[in-house]
Structures are given as C-alpha cells and as structure tokens.
Amino acid sequence: MAAPMLNQPNSLLANMFAAGLLDDQFQELQMLQEGSAPDFIVKVVTLFCEDGERIIGEIAKLLDKPCVDYDKVGGFVRQLKGSSASIGALRVKNSCIQFHQCCQEKSKDGCVNSLDSVRNDFYDLCSMFKLHASAGPAGAGLPKQ
C-alpha cells in the first residue's frame, strides 16, 4: 500500500493551500527563502505562532473584563491581522477582519465569538505547520514540535 499522502510534506502544504489556510503570500516567502537565510521560513513561522499565541491570550484577558476596552482589543486584532497577512495565513487574516468589525461595533458577543474563530483557525494553522515539520526530512524548513 502506498504511504499515506499526509506523510509527504509537499502534500501537507498543498492541503493547507487547498483548505484556504494559506495563500500566495506564503509562496512568496518560500521563494524568498531560496535566496535568503536557510532558516527564514522557520523564523517567520515561529514568530507568527509565538506572537499569535501571546496576542490571543491578551485579547482573551481583555474580553474577560466587565468593561471591555474595544480600542485595545482592536489594536491586538490589527496586529494579528497584519502578521497573518505577512505570512499568508489567509483564514486567520479573514477571521481577524471579521473580529475587527465586531470591535468597531463594540459587540461583546461578536468579539467573543470572533475570538473563538480566530483561535481555532490560528491553532489549526500552527498545528499543521508543526505536523509538516515533523513529516519530512527537512520539514521544508518549518519548526518542529
């Protein structure tokens, strides 16, 4: 029986593109790695996952308060939107756009639901990055668990 497709790093990445987790910007980063430092993608993905985790934590704390500072929440959402756009994290970026709308409307329920969406999309993506790194010999330069 042929090896499962999921064990092939290129298939994993292809699945991530097909699932809408990644967009063309990630391909641009891959092309930059060819001419740049060999650990470029590792560095960018690591920064994204670490910064994103911190930002999501900060947003959760802010939304837990009885009086929500929507400007601060919006600021963090803008930051995550920016970094997800930079890395090509399409679904996270789109979730952030929706989230930002809820911040502008000062809708607590909307923000709480949006945080759930962002969190799910973010952790889906970072898990796939880690899986990709574990699957192949070089993991295409992605950070390992």
Next chain:
Amino acid sequence: RRRIRVLLVEDEEIHRVVARAVLRAAGVEADEAENGAEAVRRVRERVGGAGAGAYDLILTDKQMPIMDGHEATRQIRAMGVTTTIVAVSSDSLPSDVQAFIAAGADDFTPKVHAGPSNPPDQSCFTPE
C-alpha cells in the same frame, strides 16, 4: 555603483524579518529602527557633521510605540531632509494615505505584500 542606503522603520519583528528578506532579494541591506524616535535619531546622525550622508530611502510603518510613522515623518522633514519616504502600512484607507502625505511622505504602499514575484518599486527614488 553606489550602494542604496535604506532605513526600515518597523516595530514588529515578524515584519522586519520579512521586509529584510524582500530587500535582500532586491540587493539592498537596510538599517533598521524599531520606532519613529529611533528613526529620527538615525536620520539626524547620518546628516550630522560626522554622518555618512542621508538615506536614499526610508520605509516606515504607521503605528509604532514611542513615536508613530506620521510624527517621525514630520520631524524628519522638519530637519530639512528630502530623502524619499514611503509609508508601508496595513491601514490603507484614503484617510491613512492622506495623513502620511500631509506629514511629508512621498508615497504610500500597503504592507501586503512584496516578494520575489512582486518586488518593491524602486522607481520612486533615485540615489545620488
């Protein structure tokens, strides 16, 4: 051929790492500042008596701690510096663009997204 002197002004490391790689792919090594105040200080140093001469291009983000891109642009222009300043920001509403131009920037480009197949437009500045 003289090397192009670029100053990248950006507070978030992930954006600096990506911008650094994009610039390197275009054959450019840039100085970096993590906020507007540091950018103003670096520009002042370069144009000072012992400085290495003005930058050819300054790429600046908008929202940064300590001093934002608008204020940094205003202060750089107030020094009499005519270096091309290009605002690079994910906030690209017409009002955002206008605010930067009013502060003295020469151009504005959305932060998303340059890469090898879409390199940054270098036609907006001419090194001496």
